[in-house]
Structures are given as C-alpha cells and as structure tokens.
Amino acid sequence: MRLYEYEAKKLFGKYGIPLPIGGLAKSAKEAEKISGEIGMPVVLKSQVLTGGRGKAGGIKIEDRAEAIPGLAEELFKLKIKGFPVQTLLVEKALEIKKELYLGITINRAEYKITIIASDSGGVDIETVAAEHPEKIHRVELEIDDPFYSFQAIRLAGEIGLPSEKVRDFAKIALGLFEFFKSYDAKLAEINPLVLTGSGDLIAADARVSLDDDALFRHADLKDMGIEKRHEEGELTPRETQAREWGIPYLDLDGDIGMFPGGAGFGIMGNDFIRYFGGQPANFMDSGGGPTPERLSRMLVLLDENPQVKAIFGARFGGISRCDDFAKGVVKFLREHGLSKPMVMRMTGNMWQEGVRIFEEARKESPELFEKIEFHGIEKPIEEIAKRAVELAREAG
C-alpha cells in the first residue's frame, strides 16, 4: 500500500527525521494561506499515489506570493497518470546545496533488508544504479539484524558527507530504519535528502509503501486516517463494480469473457486464448475459496459486458471446491441468466458433487443451460480454450 507523501512525512516526523515546514491544502485558498504563513519561496506538491509527478508538471516552485492561487488552481485541474490532484502539500522551498538519496527496501531475491545511500539524489535511483553503480552504497541486513549507528556513519562517509554531518545523517538513517521495521514497510525512501545552504539535512520528499498483509498489526495508522486504499488510477465502470464486489478484475480489449479459477491459471489462460488466435476481454481472479455469491457476480460482470461474445470457464478445484463453483454458476443462471455462449471445464476437489448440482438444476430447468457446453477432465483445457475462440468467432 502506497502512502501519500504527506502521510509518509507525518510518520517520518515521529522518528525524528527533519522535514520542511509546510501544510496541506485542499483548495487554492488554503494554499495561499499556508504560503502566507511559511513565507516565500514555496513549493506546491501534488499529492497522488504514483511516481513521475515532477515530469507531469505536478510540482511547482514559486517565489511570488501573488502567483500561488493561480498555480494551485492549475494543479487542482491536473490528472497525473489518471490520478486527479485533490490535495497539495505546500512547503517552504529549501535552499539546496546537494541532493542525496537514502532508501530502505526488501531484497526478495536474497531475503535481505537493503539500505541504500547515494550522493546522486533527486533523480531516479534505478537510473543511477544502472549508469553509475559505483555511486550506490548499501548495507544488507538479515531480517532480525539491528542497524547500528557505526554502519550508518560509514554510509555517510561513503557518499562523501563531511565529518561534521555524518552523525546527523546517521540519526536520519536509523530513524528511517526504525520506521521501516515498526510499520512493516516494503519501501521507505527519501529522495532527495537535501543538504541545505545552511548545512542542515532535510527530507525533501518521502515515498513509502507498506505491506498490506501486515496492516492488522498497525491499528494506529487508522487513527491517523491512513487506511487501505486502491492504487489504480482511473477505473472503467466494470472495474469499479468489480472492486465494490471485491473481485480482482481488469478490462482488456478482446471479446472472450474469462471466468477462470485461481490467479495462476487466470494469467496463463489469457495467454492461451491469445496463442489460439482469440482476444480476452478481461483478466479476473476468483481468489481462494470463493462463495457461490462471488462466483455468480463474476459471471454477471462478463454477461453484462457488451464486448463479450463468448465466455471461457475453467475450474480446477483446490481450495476452491467444485461444489461451491457449481452452486455459483447455477445461482447465476437462475437469478440472472446467461445470454452468451459459454464453454467450461470443471474438475478437481468435489467434482462429483459439482456435476450432481449441475445435473439436478439442468433437469429442473433445462432452458437455463442451453448456451453452456460443459466438460470435465476428459478434455484437455487447451481444447476448451480453442472452443471459446471458435464460439467468439461464430458470434462475431
């Protein structure tokens, strides 16, 4: 879960990391008021959950007070990668002598926590790492290792800070590490960490991503107004509907509605459809152990999509059992009805029970099943995918 810069800074402040003075504005008027209080020059920073704000024109530095309301208005009209700007962070502009980089992240490949520092801050750190690997200095720690002051001081020396600044740097690095560990962060980054003309080290920016799966340990975030959020930019109406129903769903360009089992085959199944000459209309994941209600809604999303010409269904029941799957499909057929041809295959845990549920419902109301071609393990999944491509072609 990515945090807004102002949220991250609020948390950094608790760990003694020096920050620019400033405040949060929801309107041009508020931006003007804050600027008046902190004095010029100020920097207006769009608060969005995506990178590349600067390049998109979402950050403005200004030294004329009278220009602030106009600039703020302009920013509030901006959309950055689909994210509308709703909040501005208004800060006193720093007198920059040097821009440094300090970041902490999880190295998944090596199972380490990596602390990275560089004297080349203010730019994309991946670019620095690629073009000037010698400018990247790091400390690798095991998950339970402490991060000692002497290690941070060594880092400060490596990035060329003068002796009188190394203890200030170490204090910031240790604070950032403490924050990282305390809040189950996946990434905590200060870029740039500014060395000002007067010799202070100040975190000009803050970028944080927390581990969603550990939020249950951090109830205090909620008190600060930091709650689980969605990090996508603009959603289509169907994606919005799916999100409300808690179904991972993406609209794609094609005409085959994808109704797969787990995420693994959800991803692979889309490839298969493409290999066989078709175009998937969506990506979807049922999640582990979906309820009949959820499965029924997944089908509603596909059936109501005018772009969809045929539906490809696949269930290999593991933790998501075939009996629940069959109940979901039958629920959909009874309550909503299927208007498009569908080919599906169902096997795995409790498949006999799943087949029984289908057969009973079919006996009761055979008309509901007219558009379904149903298969079990006797046919390989590739045949089913090919058939879906055929059905879409016939309907098209």
Next chain:
Amino acid sequence: MAILLTKRSKVIVQGITGGGGSFHTKRMMEYGTNIVAGTSPGKGGQTVENVPVRNTAVECVEEFGADFSVIFLPAQFAGEAALEAIYAGIKTVVVVPEHIPIADMMKVRKAARERGAVVIGSNTAGLITPGEANAGIIPDIAFAPGRIGTVSRSGSLTYYVADMLTRAGYGETTCVGLGGDPVLGSTFDEILRLFDKDDSTKAIVMVGEIGGVYEERAVPTIEKLSKPVIFMIGGVFAPPGKRMGHAGAIVEGNLGTANTKIAALEKAGGYHARTFMDIPEILQRLSI
C-alpha cells in the same frame, strides 16, 4: 522415490480443529498421507478424524516422531506456527494460507535455513507425491505416479501440468507448489536441486509467472542441472503495470516480465512450453 514427501513422512496438521484443517485432514488421509497428529493450542487431548490433537508441535515430535507439517491457520498466526514447527525440529513445513506478512515469511525462511528445514509457501496448494501422500489442498484427480517432477508458483497450474503429464502417460514423482505470496520459503532453484538428486525423476517441469525474481534466480542452478528442465511462464500478454491476481504477479518496468524470464531460462538451457500440450511433445523429443 520422491522429494520431501513420501508415504513414510509423519505428517501433522497445525490448525487441525479449524474448518479447513479438519476437511483437508480427512482428504489427505483418504489419499494415504500418514497423518500422525495435529495441533490446536488449548485443545490438546481431543481428536479430529481420529487423529490425536496436541497443544504444541514439539509434543507431536516427541510423542509421534512428526517430521512434516501442514499449516491451516489464519494469516496472522501462520508465520509463528511455521517457526514453532521449525523450532520443534520438523524438517518440511507447508504454509497453505495466503497473505502472510513479508517480515514474518522472512523470519520463517531464516529460521528454516539455520535449522535445516524446508518451508513451502506461503499461499501454496502444497505438494503431492502421487500414489504415496498428499500434503495441502491439492485435488488428487489428475495425478499419477511416474517420472516427472513439477514445481510451480501457482496451485491451479500444478494441477493442469499434472493433468497433461498423466494424460500423456508420464506421471509425476512429486509436484510442488511454491506459493503465490511475495516472499516464499522455498524458490525454484532449491526445489530443482532436490529433483536433480532424486533418481526417479527424469525431467522437471517448472511453471513461473510475471513478477518477482524467483525464476531468474534459478538460472545458475538450471545451467548446472543434469536433468532437462521444461518451463512455462504465465503472463506473456499481461498488460504492463497492472496487478494480476497473485501479489507477486505484477510487472514493474522491465523487471520480471514474462519475456525476460523466458529469455533467461532458455539461455540457461531450459525448454519453453507455451501451453500444457507442448510438454509431452518436448519430453518425446528429448526421448524421455
């Protein structure tokens, strides 16, 4: 022969009194899995499906000689349960639940390394040695004893690959689901090495997907293996920058795209299968 799990493995179920725990205990035993006990703190002394329940894993080791554990517990307790099993001396731990905090899985991995245990998961379907034992939630319908080892990030893909191998008459030695969470107890390269040492395994099928670095991490191992590796990578046509399903399956820039993974694995000597049907064809070409 097999890797990690045989009919002689003495398996416990941590969280045996819960809905998932008891349901899958019954299923696993019906398949032949040697389940010797289960844990549920506060319910020691009870039984589930005639399996004795104890408060702790260490009691299961001392009393029943347990050496293998399958965890069915909510995510916030699963990491500690895995540590409990490792500290008790259990050698293989399967973490079925999903959404385990990253820091917890990092601690589990570290403890496993230090104490010589293997952790599979989290967010895994588990593993199965066809004809012998099934540990986790894998539906056994598609599996048959045979000579191919499989390892996959995804549960459903494990089933489909076995479905194809069984259909083509190859069967499987052991099938391992690594799990879909972002940080895993074991990765491809460790499981590949186990298969390489297993005499009954003649070839290995590995199935990866977009996101993460675990496929690339296996490259040096694949270069050194004595057995052929056939691989599939899901997400060739995934839209960049979008999150698809598994927490791990997200494409960021050029890191971990399906095409970079395919190129790296082919360069290491692996054989790329686009669909499941390609797998038996490649095996035949290799005269396996």
